[in-house]
Amino acid sequence: MMRRLSAALLLTMLALPAEAQFGPQGPPAVGVVPANRQPVTESTEFTGRIEAVNRVEIRARVTGFLQERAFTEGQEVKAGDVLFRIEKPPFEAQLEQARANVASAQATLENARVALARARELQSTGAGTRVALDNAQAQERTANASLLGAQAAVRVAEINLGYTDILSPIDGKIGRATLTPGNVVTPTLTDPLATIVSQDPMRVVFTVSSRAAGELQARYEGRGGVNAVVVRVRLSDGRPYPQAGRIEFVDTQVDRSTDSLLIRALIPNPLRAGARAGSPGDRELVDGQFVTVAVEGIEPVQAIVLPRAAVLQDQGGNYVLVVDAEKKAQRRAVRLGRTIRDQVVVENGLEGGEQVISEGLQRVRPGQEVNAAPAAAPPAGATPPGGPAPGGAASGSRPG
Template sequence: MSAAHAQAGPPGPPAVGVFEAVKRPITETNEFLGRIEAPNRVNVVARVTAFLEKRNFVEGSEVKAGDLLYQLERGPFEADLASKKAQVAQLQATLVNAKLTTDRAKSLLGGPAGQQSSVDAAVANQQSLEAQVQAAQAQVDLSQINLDYTEIHSPIDGRIGRTAVTEGNVVTPSSGTLTTIVSQDPMYVTFPVPVREALDLRDRYATRGGFKAVVIRVRLTNGRLYNQVGELNFVNNTITQNTDTISLRGTIPNPSTYTSVAAGGAVRELTDNEFVTVLLEGVQPVEVLAIPRSAVLSDQQGEYVYVVGADNKAEQKRIQLGQSTSTIAAVTSGIALGDKVVVEGLQKVRPGEVVAPGPASALIQSSMKVSADGGASSTPKSTGNNP
């Protein structure tokens, strides 16, 4: 054996990087699966039977309330209206003569030629004609309504879908939906929440302002976070039995991102019935006892960390985690403020053995600082059922 090997002593304690548990602000966040819904949806139908003469919209474009969508054949309805107006004019002329007859009968009533029966008959005839005029005028109004129905206008602002009928075909009230219009801005975000978690959310935010204590963010199916923030405004009054969830709903802006002639006008991020991931975030960040996420290990019994004591011995401590981020683990129990938690060199640590602690690397330190400065959004605590 060489002299060098003979003089070598036992290896020293393993070097590890430690980080002291500190208070850090994080944003409480719960993640659910949800869908985008248009607040207003209109199925456009015909109110009269007529030939479709013209379609006045581009399929897939945005329309305004009052825009003319379909023009139906007007001729038969105009002729019917003119006929009804003529009947009213005829009855009104007859009524004028009846009033003269009534006045004449009343003037003769005081003389020898006057008879009460003549007055009564004249009054009855006049009242009958007045009723006939009212009925005929009602028919004029009905004909005018039917004539107006030959122009089908949009009742709301929104994006219009494809047409179900083309020019030249006959449409009737029983033809079904001609096209559908859905409103665009703002949009609803609906998502089911498990009842157990809904109770936790209620306990957490009820005293902090209720609906105003949270905001809604949306992650699109491509993983990109939508750049608008919504607000919660509705909790359903019943629980879905087969899933044991309760539906929540929020409103989120859906402004135009740009205008495209090919796309039929404004282009918007959110589409009715779109599948999204909903992030329900607390408005005010909360302070938690925080350690680097990389310090947390787990086994069948749960999560644990190694803490370096005053004698530099590593001690295994079981912990409970709250909502955490990709870089910060929020610890609710198991360690105390200022505990030195092993972050680096974990593979060399054994419970009860002496280690050589040193400050964690600059990368770990900076990640904790950046998360703290940015208010750190928490990772999802749970996920609701797919709607």
Template sequence: MSRVTAKPAAALALLAFLASPPALAQQQGPIPVGVVPAELKPVSEAMEFVGRVEAPEKVDIRARVKGMLEEVLFKEGETVKEGQPLYRIEKPLFEADVQQAEGDVERAKAALTLSKIQRERAEELLAKNAGTAVARDQSVANEESSKGALLTAEAALNTAKINLGYTDIVSPITGRIGRTVFTRGHIVGPESGVLDTVVSQDPMYITFPVSQRDYLEAQKEEGKVDLANVEVRVKFPDGTIYDQLGRINFVDVSVSRTTDTVILRADVPNPKGKLVDGQLVRVELKAGAPEERIVIPQAALIADQAGVYVFAVEDGKAVVRRLKTGGTLGPNVIVMEGLKVGEPVVIDGFEALRPGAAVRAVPANTSLKG
């Protein structure tokens, strides 16, 4: 008899247990959340483009005379100075050419001296009626021909000296040098092509295309915005921001027929060599006087099919604020519509929130940084 009466009692206890969580939740009180106030920050109008890093100077190193490569005088990848020797071609043949040209100059000088003496003798004989005008004229012509031969010999000597100088291949600019194509022992010459490339490092150029639409918008602002005062900030593919600001120094004179864009170029300092020729980056342009805008941490944003929103705290309860955003400012997002200045925004603990839920707001360990 006792077993029969125990079953209804157990069922009643189970029902009581299932009904207890709401009461327990009610006993737990408001949900603790971390909040930060929506703040006003000075924000400049910004536009972002895709750009490419270019070295202002990029020189291909080539051999200007033919010979055996005797020495490679640099370490690949290092910084070389303007005028620093890079390669040396064997010299003996070119030194011999210089010596031969010097001999030709001496012979030409001797021939000129002789022709000058002969011309003077012919003039003396003609003055004494002991010579003829034809002989005098012939001696004058011989002297002029000797002068020409001397000039030719001196030019050949200069050419030989220049070619000897080309056996020392030096860097025409200061920059980093790449991987050498030829090593010691190879025969190189003008037909060998590029031996190596030197790329200047500081500053660097960044070129980026601007659409016709954006370009026309910028023209409307002419007089308000000076291109020389536009800040150029570089972002790397991993999202990090380069620590140097650049300035626009060139706008192309024509619009591309294929892409309907105009090329702009910025000059960016590169003291630590972080920018590399050919690198793809993002370019952010900021211009005009900063305007006060509401900003909140990006960590507070929640997205759904209707857009983005945040939980704010009002009268101790969680309320939804639908936002219209206007870009980013470092780790923060700019809010165009949907929030008031000073309104507490939930950034910690919103995962369990529902609209209208009672909350206990405490300052979060986050500060807004521009």
């Protein structure tokens, strides 16, 4: 019975037309997006490091006992603030001794001048000899030189006494102290007593390969060179830093070991809102921290931006499928620029205005007729075509 039913069903299916068996055959439906030009902010990313503009290691300039530390570790100090005090009495005593030597030298000089005057008077009357006059002149000069040496010793003693107050040479934030009061300090200590780094502005230092440096130069030299770009920073946790910097220095030599070029930019580092200077975390940028550096063009350029899904790749390279006037899919080889999330910049291969297939590509072959319709809009809340990546510009270009 079952065999008879199966045979009857098979005969019925064979009797049906092909359209009834497999459905109607027609051009595949695809979604297209227009290859329109739009303002794009060019951006290229590198890995960089924050560096203080000024960095000073605090060291003793005389030998003595450390008497006082006059700062709190981590606080911000001003140029001229006292940081450490070295025991003063030994240096005060040296200064008094030097002043006493000056007084003695002055007395000796006065006596030599009196003797010289007497020798000249005797010589003029014929009662004195030329030898006596010459000796008196030599003693006067020797006494005068001794006075100058004693006065210089006073100056040295005053300088050494001044060095017992160790002052900050710059404005900045001071780190931890390596010695506590009671220790003997000398100018030859291996470690500095403390280190001060300036806070605002900071430097962003990064290296660029020779090839990337050449690309950047070619891209911006006709638009003002380094004045045509700004430098933006993304912190290690992915947050964008709100302040923008400017390139201040490009090294004059390529590092032969890495074939890279060092670039340095200045970037503001103000106090955070509501923060007190010297408190932990009072500023975003810290000397020595790693950051992601983005070199961005100030003025946007017109460029074609497509969904990344619209770009295919094979052994021949990157290509897209466009719908021509006969509603057929045609292959176009393209050269891509930078990628921003799910968008990509097309630098060459499209003129603008083409209808590029972005949906249904798996159903289409070059030369095949298609049924094109506008691609589905992105869901609410999604990044619009060409929208910026979160946390600032990603490596590449972003719509302006």
